[in-house]
Amino acid sequence: MSTLPSRLLAEFVATALLLCAVIGSGIMGASLAGGNGAIALLANTGATVAALFVLIEVFGPVSGAHMNPLVSLVMGLRGGLPRRSVLPYAVAQMAGGVAGTWLAHAMFALPILQASQHVRSGFGLWLGEVVATAGLLLVVLRAPPARVSALVAAYIGAAYWFTSSTSFANPAATFGRMWSDTFAGIAPSSAAGFIVAEACGAALGMVLHQLLGGGSASSPGNAPARG
DSSP states (O other), X not given: OOOHHHHHHHHHHHHHHHHHHHHHHHHHHXXXXXXXXXXXXXXXXXXXXXXXXXXXXXXHHHHOOXXXXXXXXXXXXXXXXXXXXXXXXXXXXXXXXHHXXXXXXXXXXXXXXXXXXXXXXXXXXXXHHHHHHHHHHHHHHHSOGGGHHHHHHHHHXXXXXXXXXXXXXXXXXHHHHHTOXXXXXXXXXXXXXXXHHHHXXXXXXXXXXXXXXXXXXXXXXXXXXXX
16 A cells, blocks of 8 residues: 555656646647647647546556546545545645646746746636536546546547637646646636636536446545556
8 A cells, every 4th residue: 555655746746747748748739730729739638638548547556646636635525535635635736737837848948937828717618617627527436447547538638629628627737737828828817717617517526426326436536446
């Protein structure tokens, strides 16, 4: 059984690598797309899907590979994670999100410290985040253990395109993306609205899971079930 420090390190590293993939692929996609936003988003989506699958497979057996404070909170409420670990998990994830953003900037020779000017605000975008996060929590809670990596990655990849917000669905990702004035960034003034919408989506996902029978399928929140 992994110790708490090793689980926190896994969450930090996994979230950092996820944000590095999101930010880095956004920078690369935008630089190669010649102003074509669809191509840039496609590149961003592909890298994120691949990174999510690999990170859940690699870090799931250590920490559960939540990479998302809302997933950790839900798992704490449901008994899949000790409740005393929820806050440390969230801190490690938020710190990892910022570290991954800075790493992407360093690789592409951009200023390390920056704040996004990409305003993302309005009811439609907030509703998109509710839908994206509710769907993510449903997948996390109901996916068969052997398929959770693929199903989470596939859902997020699809939600990049069918939600108006391009599916942040993660307060740690939102926080990390605040500090990148690049393709995948979000202005700090817009972040609070996204995080509130994500929290509402997580609550909705839990309610829907219960209404569907509240199955006990294992998920990224239950690392022992993954070996």
